[in-house]
Amino acid sequence: MALRRKLKAQVLCAFLNFALSPGSEPHNRLAAHLPKEDEHEMEFDTATSVSQSPVKHPLPELEIYCYLLVLIYLIDQKKYSEAKACSSASVARLKNLNRRTVDVLASRLYFYYSLSYELTGDLAEIRGNLLALHRIATLRHDELGQETLLNLLLRNYLHYNLYDQAEKLRSKAPRFEAHSNQQFCRYLFYLGKIRTIQLEYTDAKESLLQAARKAPVAALGFRVQCNKWAIIVRLLLGEIPERTVFMQKGMENALRPYFELTNAVRIGDLELFKSVAEKFSTTFSSDRTHNLIVRLRHNVIRTGLRNISISYSRISLADVAKKLRLDTANPVADAESIVAKAIRDGAIDATIDHANGWMVSKETGDIYSTNEPQIAFNSRIAFCLNMHNDAVRALRFPPNSHKEKESAEKRRERQQQEQELAKHIAEEDDDEF
Amino acid sequence: MDPQLTEVSQLFERFKAACVREDVDTGSNLLSKLKVMLTGFRSLPPLFEDTPNAIHELTLARDIYEHAVLLSVKIGDQDAFERDFFQLKPYYTDASGRLPPSSQEYMILGLNLLRLLVQNRIAEFHTELELLSPTALENPCIKHAVELEQSFMEGAYNRVLSAKQTVPYKTYDYFMDLLAKTVRDEIAGCSEKAYDYLSISDARQTLLFSSDDELLQYINEEHPEWEIKNGVVIFQKAKESAPCKEIPSLQLINQTLSYARELERIV
Secondary structure, three states: OHHHHHOOHHHHHHHHHHHOOOOOHHHHHHHHHOOOOOHHHHHHHHHHHHHOOOOOOOOHHHHHHHHHHHHHHHHHOOOHHHHHHHHHHHHHHHHHOOOHHHHHHHHHHHHHHHHHHHHHOOHHHHHHHHHHHHHHHHHOOOHHHHHHHHHHHHHHHHHOOOHHHHHHHHHHOOOOOOOOHHHHHHHHHHHHHHHHHOOOHHHHHHHHHHHHHHOOOOOHHHHHHHHHHHHHHHHHHOOOOOHHHHOOOOOHHHHHHHHHHHHHHHHOOHHHHHHHHHHOHHHHHHHOOHHHHHHHHHHHHHHHHHHHHHHOOEEEHHHHHHHHOOOOOOHHHHHHHHHHHHHHHOOOOEEEEOOOOEEEEOOOOOHHHOOHHHHHHHHHHHHHHHHHHHHHHHHOOOOHHHHHHOOHHHHHHHHHHHHHHHHHHHHHHHHHO | OOHHHHHHHHHHHHHHHHHHOOOHHHHHHHHHHHHHHHOOOOOOOOOOOOOOOHHHHHHHHHHHHHHHHHHHHHHOOHHHHHHHHHHHHHHHHOHHHOOOOOOOHHHHHHHHHHHHHHOOOHHHHHHHHHOOOHHHHHOHHHHHHHHHHHHHHHOOHHHHHHHHHHOOOHHHHHHHHHHHHHHHHHHHHHHHHHEOEEEHHHHHHHHOOOOHHHHHHHHHHHOOOOEEEOOEEEOOOOOOOOOOOOOOHHHHHHHHHHHHHHHHHOO
16 A cells, blocks of 8 residues: 555656566557656656666566556546556456466456446446456456456446346355455445345345454445445344444444434434435435335334333324324324234234224233243353354364474474473383383 | 338237227237247347347337236236336336337336235335436336335335325226235234224224125135124134243253253363
């Protein structure tokens, strides 16, 4: 990252001249993208390089690295159309290379290729290319490339809200152990988004929370996004996230709308919910969470209903409708049906008396006399034991790196010590006899 | 104009006339012939080639599929609707830049949403919803479907049934009838749990039958466990659990054994 800030036109020119011989084709192609500000310096450079060793055969890795540097420079300078051209050229070049050593650089190049197209708004164009590249990477067993390209494809589909196609691709693509932590985080985030839209909230919550946890601390924007979606999924599941989630360093401003939303859901007040949703509607639309917020209305009503059922042993349906602030044509009948559905779903424990038009809450009863605590304890114990087993399993692989660091001297020392110990034990045995 | 194109157009006119006459058999026959002829055009999906008549062919094909969708609603064939709609979708999404917008686009999109709701495919409903732009969401047909789904989720079933009166187009009636049936089953399920008993007139009102006989028939068919005494429908509540419950001994033994086993593993 420190290198990125130092990338300037002169530095790049000098590096290109050093790495690739000036007259060669790749050099010309790359140098064409750089601005010809310092004509004078360029000439000076070419003069000196000519006097140096005449012909250098650049390694393909070096060439790809140069492409990468130029691309990063162009994107940082906001020259997006040129970046597009450069990245397309680099991808064409990569298709011919089939060396495993280039893989890591290639995957970064694919990422910037997709980024340059996204910044110019042309993502749909490269979808075919990305799919072809993914095929090629799979054939060559280039796992890092496969991972990166799968993530780029998912990002492509999700950018256009094509959740159906994204899910189809994700379910059929070959899966393996993640090589790169960052790619794995991204994959979890996209997976979480897809699952949220498909109404599978439990899976979504797991993926999103894992992504937020695994993400490096420096990736603030990514973590903010993960947290936003995770908050909404938790609200949709009916649980209220704690206040500390919103107070994380650096995220307070971004998460403010969601904080107010959580408040409205927690209180169960429809009016407040509607006003908050309207107030921050632009934020929600830009985050693409608008449709999910609309789904939250149902949760607000449920929470309100639960509060009412706990506080009142008997309450008329007209009052229920008033408290929930149902603003429809026929609030009492609506309230009746909503309460009936809530009872059926098990959200509240009550009965309705239609003739008198009121709702009677049941006694909650003593939970400790049932099996509930036993079941809850059992799940917690099982979780802890599982975690212990996983930790032990992770410990089994010996740290190989340490063995190599042991120099010859230390090994001799250790062997000497072991011999002495063996002799000692043998002597002890003899003594005992 | 292309002779193939003229032939297709003429057949299409006959097809439209058959639909207007409500002659579904002729309509279906003509439709199959039209579909076969459409395969001859190279400018249609999935090829999307750029032939000289491309725009005209695309518009024609789109109209044909729109009418096919409406015909399937008339017949009441949901599979055919799904098939034709899937064939119609690329025209709305990929070719939307090249063709002038169709007047029936939103109506058909709304119909599709309604169909997914009736078939209880809520996940696909929401996926389709994500694909719609904010302007599309303002359209009355789409709004109608979205509000319907909301009321259905919340449980305000009376709103669902009153929405039947406010359908934007007559073609929606078929799906609204199916929806009414689903809603009635839901209401019955909810009422079972929520009420101890209901008078016959109240039950009739909630379940939206027009006469007591229909109500009794419905109860006999679907819910024989409900009792009818003295003009009151009594729902069978689940038997209250006996005060001294059995200890689930097998489960407890299994759990304790697993604890012992795991603890043993801890060195």
